[in-house]
Amino acid sequence: MEIKEILSLLCTESLDVRSIGIWGTVGIGKTAIVEEIFRIISVQYETCVFLKDLHKEVEVKGHDAVREDFLCKVLEVEPDVLRTSNIKTSFLRSRHGRKRVLVILDDVNDLRDVETFLENLNYFGPGSRIIITSRNRRVFVLGKINHVYEVKPLDILTSLQLLDRGVLQNVLSPEVYKTLSLELIIFSNGNPQVL
Structure with missing residues (x-):
């Protein structure tokens, strides 16, 4: 967009x-x-x-x-x-x-x-x-x-897509992954470089 x-x-x-x-x-x-x-x-x-x-x-x-x-x-x-x-x-x-x-x-x-x-x-x-x-x-x-x-920060959905799920999913349970992902997105404020 x-x-x-x-x-x-x-x-x-x-x-x-x-x-x-x-x-x-x-x-x-x-x-x-x-x-x-x-x-x-x-x-x-x-x-x-x-x-x-x-x-x-x-x-x-x-x-x-x-x-x-x-x-x-x-x-x-x-x-x-x-x-x-x-x-x-x-x-x-x-x-x-x-x-x-x-x-x-x-x-x-x-x-x-x-x-x-x-x-x-x-x-x-x-x-x-x-x-x-x-x-x-x-x-x-x-x-x-x-x-x-x-250039605006990424929205939550786009931020989630940017995270490399493969690496984190192998180590974390789905619940922990979801919680950690949301915390990372909030911490990064939608900045792709931080994610």
């Missing part, structure tokens, strides 16, 4: 450049959702860039290096052609102003990430889509992302 709702927010048939946010707690499934969306819609775009675990990448490589990698992928140029400190607005527009681009920025979580990666997103061609996942709702406000989908 979530995939359908997010695809509806994306309005992939529209020619406007649209940015959407996917917001939720750690482990709720934001990355899994955007991976599936990427698989479904990436064939509709000339250029596709998926930056997974952006926050961790920035911690390891630094903002400038990750931004340069990102722009090289989006613009489809080699790093020596592009030096982030010398990027001109006209260059950005001429390189991808007519291209239909799909960009997914996964795990954008602080203000500097917003400034580093979202400042040039308005130069993409008609029909481009930008999807950002974050656990920090302020990212979407600062990035001026108007369409935000909140």
Whole structure:
């Protein structure tokens, strides 16, 4: 159901450049959702860039290096052609102003990430889509992302289906399994990673 709702927010048939946010707690499934969306819609775009675990990448490589990698992928140029400190607005527009681009920025979580990666997103061609996942709702406000989908916790039935019954059933009686399962679901608050 979530995939359908997010695809509806994306309005992939529209020619406007649209940015959407996917917001939720750690482990709720934001990355899994955007991976599936990427698989479904990436064939509709000339250029596709998926930056997974952006926050961790920035911690390891630094903002400038990750931004340069990102722009090289989006613009489809080699790093020596592009030096982030010398990027001109006209260059950005001429390189991808007519291209239909799909960009997914996964795990954008602080203000500097917003400034580093979202400042040039308005130069993409008609029909481009930008999807950002974050656990920090302020990212979407600062990035001026108007369409935000909140990933909700799993309901009890879905949580029960997610639990690996085979392992627990071999060790526990049905009554203990049922009680323990419900306690785990309540404890996890419907978070798939906790289950």
